Amino acid sequence: MRILFKQILIQDSRSTFYGKKIDLLAENGCWVEIAPSIQVEADQVIAGVDLQWFPTVVDLRVHNTLPGGEHKEDWSSLKSAAWKGGVLDFLLLPTGDPVPQQPEAIHYIAEKLAGSGVTCFPAAPLTLGNKAENFSDLMDLHEAGASWFSHGADALQDTDLMLKCLQYLQPLPVKVISRPDVKGLSLFGQIHEGLQSTLLGLKGIPALAETMHVKRDLDLLAYVMQHSFGLANSDFSLHFTCISTAESVRLIGEAQQAGLPVTADVAIYSLIFTEDAVSDFDTLKKVNPPLRTENDRLALWKGLKDGVIQAVVSDHHPVEVENKDLEFDLASFGTIGLETLAIAFISEAKQQGIVQVDKYLSHAPGAFLGIELPELQVGEELKGMLLSTASKEYSTADIVSKSKNSIFTGYKFTHQIVGVFTGLTYSYGQ
DSSP states (O other), X not given: OEEEEEEEEEOOTTSTTTTOEEEEEEXXXXXXXXXXXXXXXXXXXXXXXXXXXXXXXEEEEEOOOTTTOTTTOOHHHHHHHHHHTTEEEEEXXXXXXXXXXXXXXXXXXXXHTTTTTOEEEEXXXXXXXXXXXXXXXXXXXXXXXXXXXXXXXXXXXXXXXXXXXXXXXXXXXXXXXXXXXXXXXXXXXXEETTHHHHHHTOOEEOHHHHHHHHHHHHHHHXXXXXXXXXXXOTTOEEEEOSOOOHHHHHHHHHHHHTTOXXXXXXXXXXXXXXXXXXXXXXXXXXXXXXXXXXXXXXHHHHHHHHTSSOEEEOOBOOOOGGGTSSOTTTSOOOBBOTTTHHHHHHHHHGGGTOOOTHIIIIIHHHHHTTOOOOOSSTTSBOEEEEEEOOOEEOOGGGOOSSOOOBTTTTOEESOEEEEEEETTEEEEOO
16 A cells, blocks of 8 residues: 655654655555655555644543443544544543453553554552552552553542552652642632632632642652652652643742652643633533633643643543533533644644644653654654644534533634544545
């Protein structure tokens, strides 16, 4: 199978062809020629106005609904959503029911999508059943292939448990995930505590609920590293996910400058929307962490540019329509996002002064998962996605996920994914 790509703008920042329009020839799933112009016979010729080549996306935060939540998302729809969004590698949180907490479960999840072109990396639970009562078999889970550990989709509230998890895991090349939120401060909260919560009469979730937890976990990490007796693995780190406040960016940046092994990501919706988006009680905009202020949003973008935040995630969280089509205070938190992560970030990033968008969508998160995406050069595997610059308003009809709770419903994107490729498996114009 020979595919000829004509006059494609290369947006892979690692490539020597970055920023250039060139022709590309792939045969049997590998690149065989890259040149300003290629004139050969091909089984398929792909050409169009303003087509751009990006690396595929690596997503570090996808909620697992399986087993138990097949009505919200099953393996088939999860694969379809990931493929449509160009997310060919993603981290799956330990949020099924029952929780996947045996080595066999880690093996099962890691192999479930084998051969589909999509690879799933299972995170393991810190405690049995995510109940914060007894430790899971951390060492056995790591030996089974888990290199990320979390308390389900949340962060451990028990300070002593969190300390012991960090102490136990710091000799290993793993990441401990913290979704910072002091539950005692955010309990019953619906949106960000600020102007809109006051105007709408909804209980707010203060920024303090996040920043206090960030401070606690950074203090615990500093304590562990100071008392590691030189046993801490160089690839061990604490990873804050879905940070949403300017103060969190500042605290994490200071910790990084002090030499602590700490990394961070941000959910795409926190980069696009603010608390004003919920002024009409739109439950599709009800997410956790909540949409914050414009000052927070701009601080998150600056955190990306400064290197404090290394990755952008979808926080893909399927919720059935029955739990969204309710009064705002009764509706569930969460938005799907696998299908829109790339086009949302690419559509907005350049307006914020970020040119190398693949750094945050592909290469940095890929390095965190221990994978290196193939480079755009002769002899390497064909793996990437084609985007056009056609503007389009996103609608429910565009969604392939079983759940339709997208925060981007009605949002106008400036880019569209028109093709996804990996080896001999690809979709184009479908």
